[in-house]
Amino acid sequence: STPSLLILPGDGIGPEVMAEVRRIIDWFGAKRGLPFDVSEDLVGGAAYDAHGTPLTDDTMALAQDADAVLLGAVGGPKYDVLDFSVKPERGLLRLRKEMDLFANLRPAQCFDALADFSSLKRDVVAGLDIMIVRELTSGVYFGEPRGIFEDGNERVGINTQRYTESEIERVARSAFDLAMKRDRKLCSMEKANVMESGVLWREVVTRVGAEYPDVELSHMYADAGAMQLTRWPKQFDVIVTDNLFGDLLSDLAAMLTGSLGMLPSASLGAPMSNGRPKALYEPVHGSAPDIAGQGKANPIACILSFAMALRYSFDQGAEASRLEAAVEHVLAEGHRTADLLGEEGRAPLSTSAMGDAILAALDAS
Ligand code: NAI
Ligand code: MG
Numbered sequence: 001s002t003p004s005l006l007i008l009p010g011d012g013i014g015p016e017v018m019a020e021v022r023r024i025i026d027w028f029g030a031k032r033g034l035p036f037d038v039s040e041d042l043v044g045g046a047a048y049d050a051h052g053t054p055l056t057d058d059t060m061a062l063a064q065d066a067d068a069v070l071l072g073a074v075g076g077p078k079y080d081v082l083d084f085s086v087k088p089e090r091g092l093l094r095l096r097k098e099m100d101l102f103a104n105l106r107p108a109q110c111f112d113a114l115a116d117f118s119s120l121k122r123d124v125v126a127g128l129d130i131m132i133v134r135e136l137t138s139g140v141y142f143g144e145p146r147g148i149f150e151d152g153n154e155r156v157g158i159n160t161q162r163y164t165e166s167e168i169e170r171v172a173r174s175a176f177d178l179a180m181k182r183d184r185k186l187c188s189m190e191k192a193n194v195m196e197s198g199v200l201w202r203e204v205v206t207r208v209g210a211e212y213p214d215v216e217l218s219h220m221y222a223d224a225g226a227m228q229l230t231r232w233p234k235q236f237d238v239i240v241t242d243n244l245f246g247d248l249l250s251d252l253a254a255m256l257t258g259s260l261g262m263l264p265s266a267s268l269g270a271p272m273s274n275g276r277p278k279a280l281y282e283p284v285h286g287s288a289p290d291i292a293g294q295g296k297a298n299p300i301a302c303i304l305s306f307a308m309a310l311r312y313s314f315d316q317g318a319e320a321s322r323l324e325a326a327v328e329h330v331l332a333e334g335h336r337t338a339d340l341l342g343e344e345g346r347a348p349l350s351t352s353a354m355g356d357a358i359l360a361a362l363d364a365s
Contacts, residue, residue: 003314005036006066008043008059011079011088012287013297013351014072015046020299020355021070021306024323027362028310032319039066043095044074044088044287054091063095067272068313069280070306071095073287096136099278101267102167103174104136104246105308106284108233108253109324111262113331114340118256120230125256130236131182132253133175134246136267138167139197141243163197163242168204174268174277175240176212181317185237187218189225189245201242222249229253260285261298261339264305266312279313281305291338295350298337300327303358326361330354 005025009018022038029035041047041059048054054074063069074088084090095101108130110118115126143160150156172188179186188205190198202219209217220228222245228235229249233256241249254263263285269278283301291297304327311320331340335357338348349357 002035002037003067004065005038005309006062006069007038007040008063008069008071009040009046010043010072010074010287011045011076012073012289012292013285014044014074014287016292016295016297016351017283017299017302018070018072020351020358021302023355023359024303024306024362027359028319031362032322034316034319043071043091045076045079047091048079048082048086048088052086054086054088055094060094060098063099063280064278067274067276067279068309069095069099070302070309071280071282072302073283073285075287076289076292095280096267099267099280100137100269101278101280102135102137102270103171103268103277104134104250105178105266105268105312106132106134106246106250106253107264107304107308108132108250108256109262109304110257111328111331113328113334114257114259114262117259117340117342120256124232124234128233128256130233130253131178131238132246132250133171133178133238133240134250135163135167135171135241135243136246137243138163139243161195161197161242161244163201165200165204168201169208170270172205172208172240175238176208176215177277178312179215179238180212181311183237184214185216185218187220187225187236187239189220189222189239189241189249191221191223191245192219193221197242205240225249226252229256254284259298259339261301261337262304263301264308266305266308268312276313279309281309281313295352296338296348297351298339299351299354300337300358303327322362322365323358326358326365329361329365330357333357 009015143162192198
C-alpha cells in the first residue's frame with residue numbers, strides 16, 4: 001500500500017522550506033512512480049493559535065499512525081511569553097516522547113562545493129558523509145538520583161549516568177540497521193576505561209554485533225573519538241554513542257560541514273508492525289524568525305531530511321541518493337541561498353528559486 005507521510009510545517013521558515021519539500025515529494029510521485037499518502041497538520045505556535053495547544057491529541061494520533069513524520073520547525077518570539085506547558089517546543093517534545101524516539105541520527109555530510117565553509121581543511125572534509133547515532137531518551141540527562149543535595153556543610157550536585165541493557169541494545173540495533181544501509185562500518189564510542197555504563201555499553205554493543213556479521217564493528221573511547229573526528233573524519237561511517245557524548249560529538253561533527261541551513265536529522269524509535277521504525281525527520285535548524293516570511297530560507301536541510309526518510313523509512317536508498325546528487329549538482333553549479341554566500345557580493349537565490357533549481361536537476365537526472 002502507499003506509504004503515509006505526515007507533514008508538520010510548524011512556524012517561521014518551517015512552512016516556507018516545507019513548501020519546497022512538498023514539490024519534491026510530488027516530483028517523486030509523478031516522475032519516479034513513488035507516491036506518498038501525504039497529510040498535513042499543525043504543530044507548535046501554529047497549533048497553539050488554532051487550538052490553544054502546541055500539539056492536539058488528533059495530530060498525535062496521526063503521527064503514531066504515519067509511516068514517517070516530517071517536521072519543519074517550531075517557535076518564535078510571539079510565543080516566548082506563553083506558559084511553559086503550551087510553548088511550541090512542547091509540541092515537539094511530546095512527539096519525541098510519545099513516539100519513544102530513542103535514536104537521534106545526525107549526519108555530517110560535506111558537499112564538495114561547500115567544503116570551504118568548514119572550520120577544517122578542505123581535503124579533510126570534502127565528500128565527507130558520516131552519521132552519528134545518539135541515544136536520546138536515557139543516560140545522564142535522565143538517570144536518578146539527580147538534584148542538588150545537602151552534604152555535610154556544603155551542597156552537592158548529582159546526576160546519574162544509567163543505562164539498562166535493553167536501552168543499549170535497542171539503540172545499538174538501530175545503528176547496526178543503519179550501517180547495513182550504508183557502508184557497513186560501525187564505531188561505538190564510550191569511556192569503558194573509567195565508566196561502568198561504558199563497560200556495559202561495550203559488552204552489549206558487541207553482543208548485538210554478533211547478529212550483524214556483515215558490519216565491521218570497532219570501539220573507541222569517546223575522547224579519542226573527538227580527536228579522530230577532527231583529525232580524519234572520513235575514517236568513520238556510522239558512530240553510535242550515548243546521550244551526553246552524542247550531544248557533544250554531533251555538534252562537533254555538524255561544524256565539520258558548515259551551514260545550519262544544510263543539516264538534516266532523524267529520530268527513530270522501535271520498529272512498527274510493518275517493520276519500519278517509528279520516525280521523525282526534521283532539519284537541525286529552528287524557525288529562524290529573523291528571516292521568516294522573506295523567502296530567504298535555505299530549504300536544503302529540510303529537503304535532505306526527506307532524503308533521509310526515503311533511505312531509512314522507505315528503503316529507497318537509490319532515490320535518496322538521486323535527491324542528494326541533485327542538491328550536490330545545484331551547489332556545484334554555484335546556486336546559493338543567502339546563508340551560503342558569506343561575504344560574496346552576488347545576489348542570493350530565494351527559497352523557491354533553490355527549489356526550482358533542485359527540481360530542474362532532478363528532471364535532468
Ligand atoms: P535558528 O536555527 O532558528 O536560527 C539561527 C540562525 O541561523 C538565524 O540567523 C537564522 O536566520 C539562520 N538559519 C536557520 N535556518 C536557516 C535556513 N534554513 N536558511 C537560512 N538561514 C537559516 O535558531 P534560533 O534563532 O536560536 O531559534 C529561533 C527559534 O527557533 C526559537 O523560537 C527556537 O526556540 C526555535 N528552535 C526550534 C527548533 C526546532 O523546531 N527543532 C530548533 C532550534 C530552535
Ligand atoms: Mg547540543
